[in-house]
Amino acid sequence: MSTAPAVAFGAHRPGTERTDRPLLDGRLKDLLAGKKILLTGVTGFIGEQLLWKILSELPDTVPAVLVRQKGSATARARMVGVVKKKIFTEVREAAGGAEELLDSRIDVIQGDLPNVPALPTDIDVVVHCAGDVSFDPPINQAFTTNVIGTKALMDRLIEACSDEDGVLRKIPHYVHISTAYTAGRRRGAIPEAPHVHSIDYDAETTAGLAMRDLIEAESRTAEQLTRLRKEAEREHRVAGYLTTAADTERRRKEWVQAKLVEAGTERARSLGWTDVYTFTKALGERVVADLGAKIRISVVRPSIVESSWLHPYPGWIEGFKMAEPLILAFGRGELPEFPASPDAVIDIVPCDHVVNAIVAVCATEPEIGKAEYYHVSSGARNPLTFQGIYGMLHAYFTAHPFEGGERGAAQLPNWQFPGAASVERLLSTSERAHGVAERVLAKAPRSSRARTIAKDLDRIRGRLDFLRRYLSLYNEYGQSELHFVDDNTLALTGSLHPDDQPRFAFDTSVFDWRTYIEEVHCPSITAPIRRLDAIRRKRGNRPSTMKDLSRNTAGEQALAVFDLDGTIMSTNVIEQYLWARLPELSTAGQIGEVGQVLRRLPSYIRAERRDRGSFLRAVYRRYRGADLAALEESIDTTLAPHVLSRLSPEAVRRVREHRAAGHTTVLITGALRPLTRPLRPLFDVIVAADLATDADGRCTGFLTGPPLVGESRAAWLQHYASLHGIDLGRSFAYADSHSDLPMLSCVGNAVAVSPDVPLMRAAGANQWSVVEWKIRPTTPRWTLPR
Amino acid sequence: MARPGFVLEVDDRTPPLVVHEGAGYRLEKFPLGTQVVYPAEPLQAVEDLSETIAEALDQPTDSAPLDQLLRPGMKLTIAFDDISAPMPRMRRPDIRGRIIEAVLTRAAKAGVDDVALISAIGLNRRHTEAELQQILGERVFRSFYADGLLTNHDAEDADHLRAVGGEADEVALNARVVDSDLLIFVHVASDTREGGAVSVATGLGSAATIGQIRGLPGLVSTGAAAQRAGELVGASVPIFSVEAVLDNHVFAAPLEFLGKREWEWSVRDQVTWLGLRRALAISPSKARQRLVDAVPAGYAVIGVNAGAPSAVRAKSTALVLSQQLVEVQGQADVGVIGVPHQTPYSLDSVTNPILAAWSGLGAAFGAHTGKPFVREGGALVLYHPMPIEFSPLHHPSYVDFFADVLTTTTDPLQIQEKFEAKFATDPWYSHLYRTSNAFHGMHPFHTWYQIAAARSHCSDIVWVGADRRSVERMGFRAASTLADALEIVSSTVGRSPSIRYLHNPPQIIADVR
Numbered sequence A: 001m002s003t004a005p006a007v008a009f010g011a012h013r014p015g016t017e018r019t020d021r022p023l024l025d026g027r028l029k030d031l032l033a034g035k036k037i038l039l040t041g042v043t044g045f046i047g048e049q050l051l052w053k054i055l056s057e058l059p060d061t062v063p064a065v066l067v068r069q070k071g072s073a074t075a076r077a078r079m080v081g082v083v084k085k086k087i088f089t090e091v092r093e094a095a096g097g098a099e100e101l102l103d104s105r106i107d108v109i110q111g112d113l114p115n116v117p118a119l120p121t122d123i124d125v126v127v128h129c130a131g132d133v134s135f136d137p138p139i140n141q142a143f144t145t146n147v148i149g150t151k152a153l154m155d156r157l158i159e160a161c162s163d164e165d166g167v168l169r170k171i172p173h174y175v176h177i178s179t180a181y182t183a184g185r186r187r188g189a190i191p192e193a194p195h196v197h198s199i200d201y202d203a204e205t206t207a208g209l210a211m212r213d214l215i216e217a218e219s220r221t222a223e224q225l226t227r228l229r230k231e232a233e234r235e236h237r238v239a240g241y242l243t244t245a246a247d248t249e250r251r252r253k254e255w256v257q258a259k260l261v262e263a264g265t266e267r268a269r270s271l272g273w274t275d276v277y278t279f280t281k282a283l284g285e286r287v288v289a290d291l292g293a294k295i296r297i298s299v300v301r302p303s304i305v306e307s308s309w310l311h312p313y314p315g316w317i318e319g320f321k322m323a324e325p326l327i328l329a330f331g332r333g334e335l336p337e338f339p340a341s342p343d344a345v346i347d348i349v350p351c352d353h354v355v356n357a358i359v360a361v362c363a364t365e366p367e368i369g370k371a372e373y374y375h376v377s378s379g380a381r382n383p384l385t386f387q388g389i390y391g392m393l394h395a396y397f398t399a400h401p402f403e404g405g406e407r408g409a410a411q412l413p414n415w416q417f418p419g420a421a422s423v424e425r426l427l428s429t430s431e432r433a434h435g436v437a438e439r440v441l442a443k444a445p446r447s448s449r450a451r452t453i454a455k456d457l458d459r460i461r462g463r464l465d466f467l468r469r470y471l472s473l474y475n476e477y478g479q480s481e482l483h484f485v486d487d488n489t490l491a492l493t494g495s496l497h498p499d500d501q502p503r504f505a506f507d508t509s510v511f512d513w514r515t516y517i518e519e520v521h522c523p524s525i526t527a528p529i530r531r532l533d534a535i536r537r538k539r540g541n542r543p544s545t546m547k548d549l550s551r552n553t554a555g556e557q558a559l560a561v562f563d564l565d566g567t568i569m570s571t572n573v574i575e576q577y578l579w580a581r582l583p584e585l586s587t588a589g590q591i592g593e594v595g596q597v598l599r600r601l602p603s604y605i606r607a608e609r610r611d612r613g614s615f616l617r618a619v620y621r622r623y624r625g626a627d628l629a630a631l632e633e634s635i636d637t638t639l640a641p642h643v644l645s646r647l648s649p650e651a652v653r654r655v656r657e658h659r660a661a662g663h664t665t666v667l668i669t670g671a672l673r674p675l676t677r678p679l680r681p682l683f684d685v686i687v688a689a690d691l692a693t694d695a696d697g698r699c700t701g702f703l704t705g706p707p708l709v710g711e712s713r714a715a716w717l718q719h720y721a722s723l724h725g726i727d728l729g730r731s732f733a734y735a736d737s738h739s740d741l742p743m744l745s746c747v748g749n750a751v752a753v754s755p756d757v758p759l760m761r762a763a764g765a766n767q768w769s770v771v772e773w774k775i776r777p778t779t780p781r782w783t784l785p786r
Numbered sequence B: 001m002a003r004p005g006f007v008l009e010v011d012d013r014t015p016p017l018v019v020h021e022g023a024g025y026r027l028e029k030f031p032l033g034t035q036v037v038y039p040a041e042p043l044q045a046v047e048d049l050s051e052t053i054a055e056a057l058d059q060p061t062d063s064a065p066l067d068q069l070l071r072p073g074m075k076l077t078i079a080f081d082d083i084s085a086p087m088p089r090m091r092r093p094d095i096r097g098r099i100i101e102a103v104l105t106r107a108a109k110a111g112v113d114d115v116a117l118i119s120a121i122g123l124n125r126r127h128t129e130a131e132l133q134q135i136l137g138e139r140v141f142r143s144f145y146a147d148g149l150l151t152n153h154d155a156e157d158a159d160h161l162r163a164v165g166g167e168a169d170e171v172a173l174n175a176r177v178v179d180s181d182l183l184i185f186v187h188v189a190s191d192t193r194e195g196g197a198v199s200v201a202t203g204l205g206s207a208a209t210i211g212q213i214r215g216l217p218g219l220v221s222t223g224a225a226a227q228r229a230g231e232l233v234g235a236s237v238p239i240f241s242v243e244a245v246l247d248n249h250v251f252a253a254p255l256e257f258l259g260k261r262e263w264e265w266s267v268r269d270q271v272t273w274l275g276l277r278r279a280l281a282i283s284p285s286k287a288r289q290r291l292v293d294a295v296p297a298g299y300a301v302i303g304v305n306a307g308a309p310s311a312v313r314a315k316s317t318a319l320v321l322s323q324q325l326v327e328v329q330g331q332a333d334v335g336v337i338g339v340p341h342q343t344p345y346s347l348d349s350v351t352n353p354i355l356a357a358w359s360g361l362g363a364a365f366g367a368h369t370g371k372p373f374v375r376e377g378g379a380l381v382l383y384h385p386m387p388i389e390f391s392p393l394h395h396p397s398y399v400d401f402f403a404d405v406l407t408t409t410t411d412p413l414q415i416q417e418k419f420e421a422k423f424a425t426d427p428w429y430s431h432l433y434r435t436s437n438a439f440h441g442m443h444p445f446h447t448w449y450q451i452a453a454a455r456s457h458c459s460d461i462v463w464v465g466a467d468r469r470s471v472e473r474m475g476f477r478a479a480s481t482l483a484d485a486l487e488i489v490s491s492t493v494g495r496s497p498s499i500r501y502l503h504n505p506p507q508i509i510a511d512v513r
Helices: A045-057 A075-083 A086-095 A098-105 A139-160 A201-219 A222-239 A241-270 A276-294 A324-331 A351-363 A386-399 A420-443 A448-478 A487-494 A513-539 A573-584 A587-610 A612-623 A628-645 A649-660 A673-682 A711-724 A738-745 A757-766 B049-058 B095-109 B129-136 B138-144 B175-179 B196-204 B207-214 B216-220 B224-236 B267-282 B285-293 B309-324 B353-366 B396-408 B412-425 B427-435 B443-457 B468-473 B482-493
Strands: A036-040 A062-067 A107-110 A125-128 A173-177 A188-190 A296-302 A304-306 A348-350 A372-376 A482-484 A559-563 A664-672 A685-689 A691-693 A699-703 A732-735 A749-753 A769-771 B006-009 B017-022 B025-028 B035-038 B075-081 B114-120 B150-152 B161-164 B171-174 B182-189 B239-246 B301-307 B325-328 B332-340 B374-383 B460-464 B477-479 B499-502 B509-512
Touching (some): A036 A045, A045 A086, A062 A075, A075 A086, A075 A098, A075 A107, A086 A098, A125 A139, A139 A241, A173 A276, A201 A222, A201 A241, A201 A276, A222 A241, A222 A587, A241 A276, A241 A711, A276 A296, A296 A351, A304 A351, A324 A386, A348 A351, A351 A372, A372 A487, A386 A513, A448 A757, A559 A649, A559 A738, A573 A587, A573 A612, A573 A664, A573 A673, A587 A612, A612 A664, A612 A699, A628 A673, A649 A664, A649 A732, A649 B396, A664 A673, A673 A685, A732 A738, A738 A749, A738 A757, A749 A757, B017 B374, B025 B267, B035 B325, B049 B095, B049 B301, B075 B095, B075 B175, B075 B196, B095 B138, B095 B182, B095 B239, B095 B301, B114 B129, B114 B138, B114 B175, B129 B138, B161 B175, B161 B224, B171 B175, B171 B196, B171 B207, B171 B224, B182 B196, B182 B309, B196 B224, B196 B239, B207 B216, B216 B224, B216 B412, B224 B309, B309 B325, B309 B509, B332 B353, B332 B482, B353 B374, B353 B396, B353 B443, B353 B468, B374 B443, B374 B482, B396 B427, B396 B443, B396 B468, B412 B427, B460 B482, B468 B477, B477 B482
Parallel strands (some): A036 A062, A173 A296, A188 A482, A304 A348, A559 A732, A664 A685, A749 A769, B035 B499, B075 B114, B075 B182, B114 B150, B182 B239, B325 B509, B332 B374, B332 B499, B374 B460, B460 B477
Antiparallel strands (some): A691 A699, B006 B035, B239 B301
């Protein structure tokens, strides 16, 4: 089949033309005068402009709006917010203010879909344009909104128009805003008529809603939870059980969500629809036809609604719609290919045309019980192909590139339209390569190079995820070969009173796509992005938990907590052990000891990756038999310079700045207490591991208590804070490793110091500053203290 | 007979000349007509060192022979200056160890039991055990260290500092020194500054005492403060001064050729040079530092003087001058100095930007007989990479001085007013100075003050090949090449200035006529 324009089908043979179309026979303001129109979805894109249109063009029409409470914002408060927007300026000022406008012209009803409250009895027209904008909602949500919600609204409407016996007192007009894509995976010409299918929407709805409990239950099975926990552990084990648990639960919820989406998509596809959105919308149309047997019903099916052509001003748009993320990604050079057929039609319609069509439909009087369908689309008579829009976008972004920062404007991709399969191959190859790189990185030792690579990988991951999501979502639309017949709509716009034509026309063949895309739509949607970019460039993109302390007023209320190894000092406990033990041994003994440690190194590394606490215990076991007093003495005399020469100068400066600001400085480390002795003057409190000794003062190889690592640090901090009147929200913490995540999370100003990759990612997610404190010991690593 | 130092005028036949720049060297082609000041060759070393030492101790100047000063039951203290001199460090045995062994032998013979050794570090960092052994030799170290009779001086130890002289607290010295019946001060004379009783004050005095001499007031008084302190010390403690004077044999094999004049390099020297350049080029910075640090100097002793501090000082000064003095005619418009890899304060450590600046502008520029080798308002061009690197062990106060003080001002007077007291009393610096191996909190101030003379004398100071951030922080300018540097200074000294390159090390004392 072809998507060729309407002319390809030839003209109507005389006599086959429909003659019973409901048309207009007067000015719209007169036709709708004295009528009350109930609108849903006025806080949305189409609803907002529809409300504006009624308020500004139909002076004698009363809009009623059904708005749900959102959080603590009541329906009325939300409506105040809506009418304070720029497009309402004129009507608002005419009424004397936002509140006055609501009082004088708008009937606000607080309510929710599907829990619709009783509606006023004087409603003449209902326009239902509330709905999900997402193409891939979870299956239960899609059914709730599009089927149950529609049903509930119609039930309440009929109730409100009926007397006690259920007999209709008046015949309201119900206008249902659907989408042209309810045609699903059909091909070719789609008539303005009900879609042919024999799906039992009640059964589908029940099954769809049941998925939630089913998947929720499945997510709680032992196998599933074990799998999720293991995944979480792989990433967060070192941070501790609670962090892992929190992550496991997050993963479970994500899994449930993903499964519900998947269930929706698959059910839709199994019945011939692209996704659950269009599927449930199609069922919604069927609900309307069934329930509206005794009233007037119209179904408006817009295609892809984008920014306005003329009203309220060219380019008016609220929020991001379907095509915007892709257009912006194209402009940033991040959309290397698109899986569309170059000759496929992208059926875009400006928002003001949709709104005008709806207003006109409201003014018609269709036959009772016989639904009228209107396609508000452009593809039939003014088609825009993907090849065409690509050329326009390329031209627009070549002429008006995004400010590229220090690297100049991004290079625009050169689409070849190689076909969906090839794009998919490219994407999945990239994803596999990314996966391999990620696994290699996980094994790499910590270094600033690893961090740079990780940052690059994360950026690539972000792009791949974006592409994967959007391409899978829009893949079908990119190859759509639908031809939406819009004879009804055309006839309706043709019947507009000549005086209404300038303000209410909605013939989508009147405009030129190049003008629309390059001069109206793209400038409008890129403007806020350009503004944001400018702001970001101005203030820099750095979160700053690394605050200037010279004007800090927290004083005694604040703690400054520092981790030792890797944060303020470049050592590790194995190295410390060798420093402490080797000098007292003979050369042969030294070689033997180093040999033993080396032999056990793999097991230490395994332990470290598993659990830092058991790693520390394993290493400290080696201190068995050492004389603690002698150890301390040797640390004070020979090891202290070694320790001090491995301090990071920046770290010491920071500690001292905290002291100068009156904060309590705390050193929390899993290292042995004797090793922290040279640092005592810097810290008010030192929490370190203590070696247990026997009666002779010799180390038993055990600790006096568990080493303070991971979540125990957070617990220690919270308890210390409660005992000393510390405000953790104003406190500071500095650490380098993922295992310190709980500690960093419990203070207000956390700083990641030369972090490992997982902590760097956590810091990015939490907006923590990342600093590099260079540690350049003058003596090489392997030098023993002398 | 050693050849004296001389001034070469660069002509067409002059090869590119070696310029030191931190832990590296470059060959620089100087503009025609540049005057290159070459140091003298090393003077004749003494033939028998033991004999020379014995002779000095037995026939001291203006003093009775040492043997007569020693008696049983007396309290004897031997102080020696720290490893900052000589620089680079000399091969073992260190001359101070040799002298002290001789002194100790005599003391033992005379039946002196109460002997203590103190390292006169002043505000420098404490010595490690290895360094004490390096200076004193293993035998002396072993005999005294374990018993606590060999110590580092502590200028912050209020309990063991004693005021001397009339007015209260004007000069305070190590209590052991004040209590002693005789102080034998063993000193290596490598320049004409300090020495004698002044070195006792700066090496064994309290931080406040040293501050009076090395601080801004001391510098402003042009030696008056030092002289007064020396007199006070001399009046309160009997001092027997022993000073050894070294030649200028800085480069030992295999780097000996660096001390030769370039046109006299043999084929072997040139091959070594090429090898050295390659090795330095491919080494990372730390390895490069270790490579050039590895070779100790080949110093030999050219004289030992003993006796009364002032007389000994005069004799040593004369000997130092005979080795280091080079006569030059008039002051040049532009001076060029290569800053070598080591400074006295960065042995086994990092030469931070402030120390590098001091090495060029304080030590090298300041070595003259009263008239700098560059005219007032002239320009200085120096070579050093000046990386922003600090030793957390040795230079903690330098880190903050660089980060906090120099970002506020570079003016010595303002620095003194705003910051000196804070750094001097900072407990962390004090703790590290007293218990670890850190330079005192006042140390960066003293080095900075010593740069002041060069800063005010010259209109432009340009560093070639330096980290621009550190140079800018210190108020200097940076250039990539000598040609660029000369371009920068041309606004003050014109297009064809007279240029004079101080071919150091070894140290040159310029005698400007």
